[in-house]
Amino acid sequence: MTFAARLTTRARLLTATLGLAATAAATLATGGTAHADSAPAQPSADGLAKVSAEQLLKVAEEQIGVEENGDGGGTKFHAWYMGSQRAKETVARDGGSVKSYANAPWCAMFVSWVGEQVGLRPSVGWDAYTVTYAQWFKDNGRFGTKATPGSVVFFDWDQSGDVSGIDHVGLVKKDNGDGTITTIEGNTGNGKVEQRVRPKSQVTGYGYPKYAS
Numbered sequence: 001m002t003f004a005a006r007l008t009t010r011a012r013l014l015t016a017t018l019g020l021a022a023t024a025a026a027t028l029a030t031g032g033t034a035h036a037d038s039a040p041a042q043p044s045a046d047g048l049a050k051v052s053a054e055q056l057l058k059v060a061e062e063q064i065g066v067e068e069n070g071d072g073g074g075t076k077f078h079a080w081y082m083g084s085q086r087a088k089e090t091v092a093r094d095g096g097s098v099k100s101y102a103n104a105p106w107c108a109m110f111v112s113w114v115g116e117q118v119g120l121r122p123s124v125g126w127d128a129y130t131v132t133y134a135q136w137f138k139d140n141g142r143f144g145t146k147a148t149p150g151s152v153v154f155f156d157w158d159q160s161g162d163v164s165g166i167d168h169v170g171l172v173k174k175d176n177g178d179g180t181i182t183t184i185e186g187n188t189g190n191g192k193v194e195q196r197v198r199p200k201s202q203v204t205g206y207g208y209p210k211y212a213s
Contacts, residue, residue, distance in 0.1 A: 050212040051118045053150025060114045060171050060184040061195070068191040073103030077186060080116070081109045086126045094129065101128060107169050108133050110186025110193060111152055114171065115209065123209040130154060130166045137207030138163065144206055147175040152207035153183060159201060166204050170196070 068075055078101060081087050087098045101109075108128050115124025127133040134154045137143040147153065155168040170185030173195065180197050188194045 051120050053148070053209075053211045056114060056118050056120065056124075056150050056209070056211070057171065057173055057184065059117050060193075063110070063114070063186070063193040064184065064195060066186075066193045068106070068187070069103075071103040072191065073101075073106065075106060075110075075186075077106050077109040077113045078102055078104070080113050081106075081126075081128060084126070086112075087128070090128055093132075104128060105187050107185060107187040111169055111171060120209055120211075123211075124152065125207070125209075130169045131164055133169060134163050134166050134205065134207065137205075142208040142210075144208065147172050147181045147200065147203070147206060148208070149174055150209060150211055152209065153181065153198075154204045154207070155198065155202050156204045157202060161204060163204060170198075172206065 066075055066077075082098050082101050087101060091098055091100075106128075108130050111133075112121075112124065112126035112128075115121050115126065125133060125136050127136065133152075134143065137152065149172060151172045153170050153172050154163075154166045155170070156162070156165040157167050158165055168185070168187075170183040173182040173184055175181055176197065179201070180199055181203070183196050183198055184193065185196055186193045188196065
């Protein structure tokens, strides 16, 4: 079993007993930065940046084609996460070391990075593990079953319907109205950021960032 697999297994065992509410509170207290190609986002009355779902998706789309190296890592998403305070927190939670994220599965790191670029880290969240990422949305009352543009989509290939079985995460671009959604995802089967069409049957649920109306 690889280190990444051991880390995933350990994290799933710990999920039920973790104080995720405390982690969420620490995350919500942290700010973000604006994307370099966009106008600086202005804070709203609740302190969050005024960013639309369309703005966030534009940043995500600009990453399409970014590819991992031969070891399954080496992207700017890995580098950003490894340099973040969140990496230290997840190591304390899951074990291992910050260096272990260098070639770790990066779908959650990608979504987290996009949220950071538009100044919505407190609302989009940040994590490297899909299960605890989804649980964070649940703990904050922002998890549901409706696909909306800009929502964070959590997949379970076994379709168990349980958060503990989540395997993958991405961003919803649109609901296609035919039982499928169009998504933007990192760490696809091709090791890239790609736009995909996925069946809703593989979705456990959606996390809802707070966007400007």
